[in-house]
Amino acid sequence: MVWRRSAVKIYRALLLAYPAEFRHEYAPEMERLFADRLRSEPRLRVWLETLADIAWSAPKEHLHVAWGDLRYGARTLAKAPAFTAVALLAMAFGIGATTAVFSLVNAVLIRSLPYGDAERLVYVWTPNPRFEGTPREMTPFTADYYDWLRMSRSFSELALFHQEMLNVPGAQAAVRLGGARVTGNFFQTLRVSSAMGRTIDAEDDQPGHEHVAVISDRLWHSRFGGDPGVLGKMLSLNRESYQVVGVMPAAFVYPHDGDFPYGISGLRATDVWIPLAETEKQKLDRAQNPEDGVAIGRLRPGVTLREAQSEMSAIEARLDPLYPPLFRGWQAYVQPFVESAVGNVRRLLWLLFGAVSLVLLISCSNVANLLAARAAGRTYEMGVRTALGAERVRLVRQMLTEALLLAAGGGALGVLLALGGIRVLVRLNPGEIPRMDETSLDIRVLLFSAGITFVTGLLFGLLPALAASRVDVTALLKQGTRSITGPSKRLRSGLIVTEVALAVILLAGAGLLVRSYLNVLSVDTGFSASTLTMELRLDANYRTPGQRAALFRNLIGRIRTLPGVQSAGLVSAAPLSHHESITFVEVKGYPNRKDQTTDARSAGGGYFEAMDIHLLAGRFFTDDDATRKPPVVVVSRSFADLYFRGREAVGGQIRTGGRADAPWYTITGVVADVRHWSTEQAPKPTFYRPFFAEVDGHATLAIRSTLPPDRVTASVRGAVRSVDPTLALEQIRTMEQRVMESNNRRRFQTLVLAVFAAAAVFLALVGLYGLMAFAVKQRTAEVGLRLALGASRGQVLTMVLRQGLGLVAAGLALGLAAALPLTRVVAAWLYGVKAEDPLTFAAVPVMLLAVGLAACAIPAWKATRIDPVTALRYE
Amino acid sequence: MHDSTDSRPLTTQEFHILVALAERDQHGYDIMQDVAARTGGKLRLSPGTLYGSVKRMLERGLLVELEGRHRPDPQDDDERRRYYRLTPLGRKVAKAEVARLSEMVEQARVYGLAPKRG
Numbered sequence: 001m002v003w004r005r006s007a008v009k010i011y012r013a014l015l016l017a018y019p020a021e022f023r024h025e026y027a028p029e030m031e032r033l034f035a036d037r038l039r040s041e042p043r044l045r046v047w048l049e050t051l052a053d054i055a056w057s058a059p060k061e062h063l064h065v066a067w068g069d070l071r072y073g074a075r076t077l078a079k080a081p082a083f084t085a086v087a088l089l090a091m092a093f094g095i096g097a098t099t100a101v102f103s104l105v106n107a108v109l110i111r112s113l114p115y116g117d118a119e120r121l122v123y124v125w126t127p128n129p130r131f132e133g134t135p136r137e138m139t140p141f142t143a144d145y146y147d148w149l150r151m152s153r154s155f156s157e158l159a160l161f162h163q164e165m166l167n168v169p170g171a172q173a174a175v176r177l178g179g180a181r182v183t184g185n186f187f188q189t190l191r192v193s194s195a196m197g198r199t200i201d202a203e204d205d206q207p208g209h210e211h212v213a214v215i216s217d218r219l220w221h222s223r224f225g226g227d228p229g230v231l232g233k234m235l236s237l238n239r240e241s242y243q244v245v246g247v248m249p250a251a252f253v254y255p256h257d258g259d260f261p262y263g264i265s266g267l268r269a270t271d272v273w274i275p276l277a278e279t280e281k282q283k284l285d286r287a288q289n290p291e292d293g294v295a296i297g298r299l300r301p302g303v304t305l306r307e308a309q310s311e312m313s314a315i316e317a318r319l320d321p322l323y324p325p326l327f328r329g330w331q332a333y334v335q336p337f338v339e340s341a342v343g344n345v346r347r348l349l350w351l352l353f354g355a356v357s358l359v360l361l362i363s364c365s366n367v368a369n370l371l372a373a374r375a376a377g378r379t380y381e382m383g384v385r386t387a388l389g390a391e392r393v394r395l396v397r398q399m400l401t402e403a404l405l406l407a408a409g410g411g412a413l414g415v416l417l418a419l420g421g422i423r424v425l426v427r428l429n430p431g432e433i434p435r436m437d438e439t440s441l442d443i444r445v446l447l448f449s450a451g452i453t454f455v456t457g458l459l460f461g462l463l464p465a466l467a468a469s470r471v472d473v474t475a476l477l478k479q480g481t482r483s484i485t486g487p488s489k490r491l492r493s494g495l496i497v498t499e500v501a502l503a504v505i506l507l508a509g510a511g512l513l514v515r516s517y518l519n520v521l522s523v524d525t526g527f528s529a530s531t532l533t534m535e536l537r538l539d540a541n542y543r544t545p546g547q548r549a550a551l552f553r554n555l556i557g558r559i560r561t562l563p564g565v566q567s568a569g570l571v572s573a574a575p576l577s578h579h580e581s582i583t584f585v586e587v588k589g590y591p592n593r594k595d596q597t598t599d600a601r602s603a604g605g606g607y608f609e610a611m612d613i614h615l616l617a618g619r620f621f622t623d624d625d626a627t628r629k630p631p632v633v634v635v636s637r638s639f640a641d642l643y644f645r646g647r648e649a650v651g652g653q654i655r656t657g658g659r660a661d662a663p664w665y666t667i668t669g670v671v672a673d674v675r676h677w678s679t680e681q682a683p684k685p686t687f688y689r690p691f692f693a694e695v696d697g698h699a700t701l702a703i704r705s706t707l708p709p710d711r712v713t714a715s716v717r718g719a720v721r722s723v724d725p726t727l728a729l730e731q732i733r734t735m736e737q738r739v740m741e742s743n744n745r746r747r748f749q750t751l752v753l754a755v756f757a758a759a760a761v762f763l764a765l766v767g768l769y770g771l772m773a774f775a776v777k778q779r780t781a782e783v784g785l786r787l788a789l790g791a792s793r794g795q796v797l798t799m800v801l802r803q804g805l806g807l808v809a810a811g812l813a814l815g816l817a818a819a820l821p822l823t824r825v826v827a828a829w830l831y832g833v834k835a836e837d838p839l840t841f842a843a844v845p846v847m848l849l850a851v852g853l854a855a856c857a858i859p860a861w862k863a864t865r866i867d868p869v870t871a872l873r874y875e
Numbered sequence: 876m877h878d879s880t881d882s883r884p885l886t887t888q889e890f891h892i893l894v895a896l897a898e899r900d901q902h903g904y905d906i907m908q909d910v911a912a913r914t915g916g917k918l919r920l921s922p923g924t925l926y927g928s929v930k931r932m933l934e935r936g937l938l939v940e941l942e943g944r945h946r947p948d949p950q951d952d953d954e955r956r957r958y959y960r961l962t963p964l965g966r967k968v969a970k971a972e973v974a975r976l977s978e979m980v981e982q983a984r985v986y987g988l989a990p991k992r993g
Contacts, residue, residue: 030903
């Protein structure tokens with residue numbers, strides 16, 4: 001009957017669920033049985049029982065096959081312990097390194113931030129293209145923020161905060177903590193709640209109500225010993241009393257360094273949040289003494305980033321005319337919070353991930369190579385099994401199981417290795433990669449490792465398995481010997497060529513980065529590395545410029561008399577401290593452009609001497625220069641070169657602010673250029689005003705001494721205590737340390753990439769050695785014959801070396817061709833070298849050929865030691 | 876991979892197949908019907924289970940597949956089908972299983988869990 005025939009056809013299709021071997025053996029019988037039952041029993045019952053039967057017995061048959069293969073695989077692997085150990089180690093290394101880097105990517109880029117729905121959070125900055133060289137991330141003025149609140153529709157919440165270091169009296173000296181003055185909706189915007197008590201609300205954010213504080217979990221423990229009755233206790237901040245109303249969970253330390261650029265640098269955590277409580281006058285001030293802060297908002301549901309950006313641009317364009325003409329030109333820049341927090345490290349991490357993936361590929365192709373070599377040795381076994389009727393699918397499946405078994409072992413070892421690798425990575429933390437300390441193995445990382453283990457096992461087991469199972473049985477049986485090399489020889493050579501090519505890419509990239517790093521290290525910073533610097537911030541007790549100047553004068557005078565101190569001076573901000581000040585400048589006798597800006601600093605007497613900044617013309621400041629009429633300035637060499645080309649800078653006149661009534665300053669000296677912004681950024685034209693001409697509450701001390709830094713620090717601390725015991729020194733470090741910090745990121749990326757490149761070269765070397773050793777062994781008879789026929793040992797040596805170096809050359813050609821376009825990926829990280837740097841691209845082939853020669857030398861030497869008589873008997 | 880020292884206990888299905896083959900050589904459909912008839916239709920061997928069991932019993936050497944002159948008389952032989960026969964080992968294993976089962980029943984009888992022998 002027709003229906004029965006189609007039922008059997010359906011059943012035949014369902015039988016595909018069984019392993020091939022089983023199916024080929026029993027499918028006709030099973031179909032017959034099924035047809036018989038259909039004839040004698042109710043159709044529905046037969047179908048239901050049959051479907052249940054397939055669902056139950058098909059997986060069972062697969063399990064039986066897999067279990068058999070596993071036991072067989074484990075037995076064969078155990079019989080070759082050296083092979084197994086090498087393959088396991090190669091796999092473990094590749095998977096371990098990849099897992100470690102992925103866990104870093106996971107911690108920094110993937111794992112969610114400790115704020116609710118961080119994807120909807122944005123910063124609103126106010127860039128001003130008129131001020132050359134200023135970043136886009138300029139903090140908006142408070143007045144703008146309050147107008148945005150009224151005018152914008154894009155945000156469900158928009159908060160403003162102001163970062164501030166706060167003095168807290170400690171047992172011996174005052175401690176300085178990271179603090180933030182926040183608007184009443186700050187915590188609501190971030191969607192975080194307190195662990196205890198409450199957060200700051202709109203009512204606190206009023207002048208007169210602002211003496212409440214929310215503290216961090218860390219401060220709660222360090223300051224209050226984790227006292228559960230902390231709520232309601234008083235805390236003195238900058239000599240004012242605040243009542244603790246809440247404690248935040250341990251994970252919440254926002255804002256900290258890395259959350260946004262140009263925040264307080266090196267700040268690991270914020271410990272205190274207090275209300276901003278702006279007065280009505282401050283909320284409107286755009287001209288007198290406008291305040292600014294960081295604006296963070298939460299996009300209203302359904303509002304896109306683009307919509308928010310265009311709305312804010314329009315609003316800012318309407319607000320801009322409210323500023324005095326000289327300070328106009330403000331725009332709005334809406335930046336996703338996540339991009340700001342991880343944007344600048346994202347590319348670096350993906351670079352590292354790409355590099356480690358290449359290492360994984362190389363170590364896996366080594367394993368594939370080992371498997372192929374073994375498969376070649378097993379050609380005879382495979383041939384015999386094929387002749388006995390084993391199907392190709394069966395052989396492939398068997399070998400694949402073996403490869404997956406190896407991969408699983410390697411993966412497990414790799415995860416253990418990754419645990420160590422993560423520790424090393426975290427220790428290398430350049431300090432400004434956010435959340436890097438939190439790198440750990442979590443379930444996502446483990447799933448990732450399991451995934452790459454499976455995929456690499458599958459990929460690199462399949463290649464040799466397919467090659468090895470393609471056995472020409474007739475040829476094998478005709479020849480009747482075991483010396484057949486198998487069809488996998490081309491695959492193996494191909495794998496080595498690929499490995500060398502991948503190693504070339506990594507080596508070229510690492511070479512360029514190492515060259516860049518050396519270039520950065522040899523940069524002339526313009527200052528002495530041994531100078532000790534430290535910052536001092538005065539509190540609200542020093543209200544008038546006169547009070548502040550008196551304190552600093554008193555202090556610097558005491559420091560100069562300390563033992564070992566050769567020179568000491570004050571500056572508004574040390575080089576590489578991330579504090580930069582830019583001002584409009586007008587130069588007499590120069591065709592001044594509109595909006596002409598320059599870097600500016602205030603430096604006191606002794607500063608240039610303490611920093612060993614060379615005097616090129618004129619004279620340095622003295623502390624009396626502050627009161628000199630007409631006022632004087634010192635300019636940098638690049639300032640003199642730009643504005644006084646072909647004329648004498650000393651005696652020249654400049655003025656700031658661009659107002660017609662601004663006073664003219666006379667240049668008294670020209671000093672060498674200093675790298676202020678970073679070690680890698682070319683110095684900008686800079687002028688220095690006398691420090692005591694206008695003293696604000698913050699200054700940096702620069703001290704040159706014959707004594708070690710910690711002894712100087714201790715005596716300076718004593719001097720500070722003697723003038724005011726409530727003041728605390730911060731950011732105490734030598735200029736060498738600041739240079740190190742400035743180079744941290746580059747050192748980290750160079751080191752990691754160089755390690756990966758070294759690993760890649762090593763793995764390629766091991767692979768090449770393995771292949772050559774095996775090839776020589778395989779060709780023992782041939783070499784013996786050649787030697788018997790009169791070939792010289794030298795000819796044999798050349799033959800083997802030519803074969804090995806031929807593979808290296810092919811890999812080199814391929815790798816160099818790929819590396820040239822690929823090094824553009826690292827172009828953004830290069831310093832003083834081009835992506836197609838000839839030196840690097842010449843050194844890489846030389847290095848790899850040397851390594852290749854080393855890898856081939858031992859097998860080649862062994863080939864010359866072959867005894868023709870033994871070799872021919874071997875056949 | 877014939878492993879006759881495999882001491883894995885028999886599954887219910889395998890035991891029933893051994894019993895079915897104790898009387899005479901049979902092919903798959905016969906075995907299925909035999910088992911169904913003896914168990915009053917309670918155990919109905921579906922193709923996957925039946926041949927999965929047969930495969931492993933062949934591997935353990937409990938059964939052999941009949942070839943050439945061993946096959947049934949031409950008038951009874953459905954030549955498209957495969958016939959199976961119990962090996963001496965298979966018979967031994969079946970007997971041992973029966974002995975084990977009866978011993979269990981005997982023990983249960985002592986404790987009154989099974990009817991006393993008439």
